[in-house]
Amino acid sequence: MLQTQNLSVAYGKQTIIQDLSLNIPRGKITALVGPNGCGKSTLLKTLVRINKPSSGEVLFEGKAISSYQDKSLARSLSLLPQILVSPEGITVRKLVEYGRSPYLSHWGRLNQEDKKIVEQAMLDTGVAEFADKPVESLSGGQRQRAWIAMVMAQDTDIVMLDEPTTYLDMSHQVELMNLMRQMNDNGKTVVVVLHDLNQACRYCDHLIVLAQGALVTQGSPEEVFTESLLNDVFDLKAKVFSDPVSGTPMCVAV
Template sequence: MLCTKQLSVAYGDNTIIRDLSLTIPEGKITALIGPNGCGKSTLLKTLARINKPVSGDVYFDNQPLHQYPDKQLAQRISLLPQMLVSPEGITVRKLVEYGRSPYVSHWGKLSYKDKDIVDQVMEETGVLAMADKQVESLSGGQRQRAWIAMVMAQDADIVMMDEPTTYLDLSHQVDLMHLMRRMNDKGKTVVVVLHDLNQACRYCDYLVVLNDGQLVVQGEPETVFTASLLKEVFSFDAHVVKDPVANSPMCIAL
């Protein structure tokens, strides 16, 4: 179980997250939503131990996150960040193989099991055919899928993704949402920052709504996603109706 207790995070003198306490549901897909600048990415990076809290703490299985050895934590939590910079000249296969780093010996040699996992996730994400291409030569969408394959190869218990649909066309966005669901079906807890509210409601089990660095509400989409919430948090006038296909709530702008 991953949770925060009275968590505050700042960049210099600018406090981004204020006194935030929440629990990420185990075995669910949780979307972090809220207006630009509300602290979604900051919270995600803090949950992955990229950011250091000013006060409060993050706990994983009732142990403070900062107490975990790096390699052990990398086997439990993986993160696909928003800004992705690949080493110059690296191939897609080599990038995905980096996801197995928490499991390899000091010699850094991949086992047959590691190589099988790499091939499997490259197949699932549609990048196997470009395995020998350099990452920098790919389109934005192809590059994003290669990074997602690397995160999947890490095979962590909790998978975190910060705006993973960036650079993806609509078809590949839907593919990613289905891929996220398949990861969840295999027992992974998924935490994702999304800007598309209807995607969040359709594909996620749980919503954490932030505004100005504080928790507004958390819960299942059917419970918390309302027209009044959209007005309060996003200053957005909308009807909330049922998605005719997924039966989940969806908003229609007025």
């Protein structure tokens, strides 16, 4: 569905991703994990064509991603970036409506189906009650849900989230991870950058582990989450146990 072939990406003279070949599995939640600066966010931006490869390519449905028209690609792939800046005074409803942009006609007007999708996205994320409030008036967790609603309104097959739990307290992190699972249950393929390894194991089906811009390993949490991996990749001495709630692997530093 979405794959890279010998992908390299550089910022100026600094190579961030080097000769990376991997497949994003369809219909699953995939977590990109790895030390700071390993290229996780750079990879996400390259997958949606924000970054241009220095060599290699990204393929979507077997075709080079560079061959797709902007609107066509935006109907298939969506990205919620790490840094979110909304125009001053914009309401939640208007923000969520932006998610329908790839589907609008030349006149840029929402039809009844568009409006229905926007309303449903706000209901699913619990922000419908704030629809007419400015985004900047909301709490951090509410704002994050509003942005998630915008991505849900875009209604793409693949949804990418770059560190969506950053700056959220534990309760809102769990809320957001459950929203991510809900999107997957509704048929979306989800790719997410996470720093919390235990969260990645609990909520994600597939892990892609990166280090210094290269693929270390990938597979299910049960296959790849080991004490030796934590030591070698994260320089973390830890014990791996079974999560008493989910049964998935979890680590405790020693």
